[in-house]
Amino acid sequence: MLGRKENVILVGCQLPHIDDERFQYSMEELASLTDTANGEVKLQVTQKRERPDNSTYIGRGKVEELKPLIDELEIDVIIFNSELSPSQMRNLNNELKVRIIDRTQLILDIFAQRAKSREGKLQVELAQLEYLLPRLTGIGTELSRLGGGIGTRGPGETQLETDRRHIRNRIQDIKNQLAVVVEHRNRYRQRRKRNKSFQVALIGYTNAGKSTLFNRLTDAESYEEDKLFATLDPLTRRMVLPSGYKVLLIDTVGFIEDLPTTLVAAFRSTLEEVSEADLLLHVVDSSNPDYYQHEQTVSKIMDELHADNIPMLTLYNKIDAKHPDFIPLAKGEVLQISAFKESDRFSVKRKIEEIMLKHMNEYNVGLPSSEGKTLSQLKEETILRELKFNEEQETYQCKGFIFADHPLNGEIKKFTNGDGKRSEE
Incomplete structure (x- = not known):
C-alpha cells in the first residue's frame, strides 16, 4: 500500500529543436509518470533556452523563482524532464534544499516499484546503481535526511552512502547473478525452439493496452492498470487460435521515448524475448494524440534489437475512443480493435492464423x-x-x-x- 502522495513540481526546458507540440506532450508524459510513482503535480515550470545551463540546467532566474514555491506549496520533490548531469544535480540540491530527480530516475523508480520477479528486481537495481555511481558525491547527506519517497526506492539508502568500491562490487555481483538467470532463460528458449512452438510477442509503447489484450487473449491474470509500466516482467502464456492450434504469446515491458540507456542495457536479455519471436503484435493506443511518435519510438527500439525483420501485425487499440486526428499509418498488416470486444479479439486470432498460413x-x-x-x-x-x-x-x-x-x-x-x-x- 502506497503512502500519501508526494507534492511535486515538474520542470522542463524547451530547446530549439523541440517544437511546442512535442514539448507539451513530453511534459504531459512526465506528469503521467509522476502519477504512476505516487506523486501529485502541484505546478509545472517551463523555460525556453538555446541550450541547458551548464550549472543548473535552467537559468538562475528560474532557480530563484522556485525557492519560495517550495515552501508555499509544501513541495517534497522537483522532477526535471531531462537527464541531469552529476554537477547540475549537486548544484540544484545545494540551491533548492529539496530532493531533485530527473526523468531517468523517475522511470527507474517506477521500475523499482513494478519489478516482481528476481530477475526484474536485479535488473532494476543494476540500472539504478550504474546511474547513481557517478552521482554519489553530494547526494549521500540528502538521501540520509529523507525517509524514502520518489527517486529513493530500490537499493537501500545506507547502501548508496557507502563508498564506490562497495557499489562496484555490488554491480559485479548482480551481473554474475543475472548471467545465471540469462543462461536459464536461454535454455528455456532453446527448448521452446526445439518444440517448434510458434511465438507471438506483444510490443508497444507503455500503457497502449498490451496487458489488457494479453489477459483476454490467453485467460491469464497479468497485472493491468491505466498507468505507465503496468507490466515489467515478461509473461508467456498459451493462446488458442480459431483452428485449435496453440501458440505462445509473450507480454513485454512497455517502451517509452528516451528510455534510460542503463535500463535498455539491463533489460537486454528480457527484450531478447522479442527478437526470438516469429510474429510481433505491435499494440498502438489510437486514443493518444501522440500515437505516431509512440509508433516511431517502438520501431527505433526494434531496430536496435535487430528485430525489424520479424513479421509484424499492427493493432490500433482503443479504437472506440480514437483521437479525432487518428489516421492508421503503419505499413503491412493492420487491424483496428478494442481489446475489450470479443469479436475484435477473435479477428486478431484469425489474422494471426492467416499470417502463419503464409509460412506453412x-x-x-x-x-x-x-x-x-x-x-x-x-x-x-x-x-x-x-x-x-x-x-x-x-x-x-x-x-x-x-x-x-x-x-x-x-x-x-x-x-x-x-x-x-x-x-x-
Whole structure:
C-alpha cells in the first residue's frame, strides 16, 4: 500500500529543436509518470533556452523563482524532464534544499516499484546503481535526511552512502547473478525452439493496452492498470487460435521515448524475448494524440534489437475512443480493435492464423489407425483442417498445414501416398 502522495513540481526546458507540440506532450508524459510513482503535480515550470545551463540546467532566474514555491506549496520533490548531469544535480540540491530527480530516475523508480520477479528486481537495481555511481558525491547527506519517497526506492539508502568500491562490487555481483538467470532463460528458449512452438510477442509503447489484450487473449491474470509500466516482467502464456492450434504469446515491458540507456542495457536479455519471436503484435493506443511518435519510438527500439525483420501485425487499440486526428499509418498488416470486444479479439486470432498460413506448407496424408501418436501430434502441432476415418482402409485422412522445418514432416512423408501404407524410403 502506497503512502500519501508526494507534492511535486515538474520542470522542463524547451530547446530549439523541440517544437511546442512535442514539448507539451513530453511534459504531459512526465506528469503521467509522476502519477504512476505516487506523486501529485502541484505546478509545472517551463523555460525556453538555446541550450541547458551548464550549472543548473535552467537559468538562475528560474532557480530563484522556485525557492519560495517550495515552501508555499509544501513541495517534497522537483522532477526535471531531462537527464541531469552529476554537477547540475549537486548544484540544484545545494540551491533548492529539496530532493531533485530527473526523468531517468523517475522511470527507474517506477521500475523499482513494478519489478516482481528476481530477475526484474536485479535488473532494476543494476540500472539504478550504474546511474547513481557517478552521482554519489553530494547526494549521500540528502538521501540520509529523507525517509524514502520518489527517486529513493530500490537499493537501500545506507547502501548508496557507502563508498564506490562497495557499489562496484555490488554491480559485479548482480551481473554474475543475472548471467545465471540469462543462461536459464536461454535454455528455456532453446527448448521452446526445439518444440517448434510458434511465438507471438506483444510490443508497444507503455500503457497502449498490451496487458489488457494479453489477459483476454490467453485467460491469464497479468497485472493491468491505466498507468505507465503496468507490466515489467515478461509473461508467456498459451493462446488458442480459431483452428485449435496453440501458440505462445509473450507480454513485454512497455517502451517509452528516451528510455534510460542503463535500463535498455539491463533489460537486454528480457527484450531478447522479442527478437526470438516469429510474429510481433505491435499494440498502438489510437486514443493518444501522440500515437505516431509512440509508433516511431517502438520501431527505433526494434531496430536496435535487430528485430525489424520479424513479421509484424499492427493493432490500433482503443479504437472506440480514437483521437479525432487518428489516421492508421503503419505499413503491412493492420487491424483496428478494442481489446475489450470479443469479436475484435477473435479477428486478431484469425489474422494471426492467416499470417502463419503464409509460412506453412499444405499436407494431405493417410495415417493408419495404429499411428495414434502421430495423429495426436498433428492435432497439437499443426493446423489440422480436415480429419476423416476411412473404414475400408482403416486410415485417418488428414489435411492441414505444417511449418516446413517441423520435425513431423519426416513422419508425414512416410505416408504421402495417402493410403495409409508406408512409402518406400
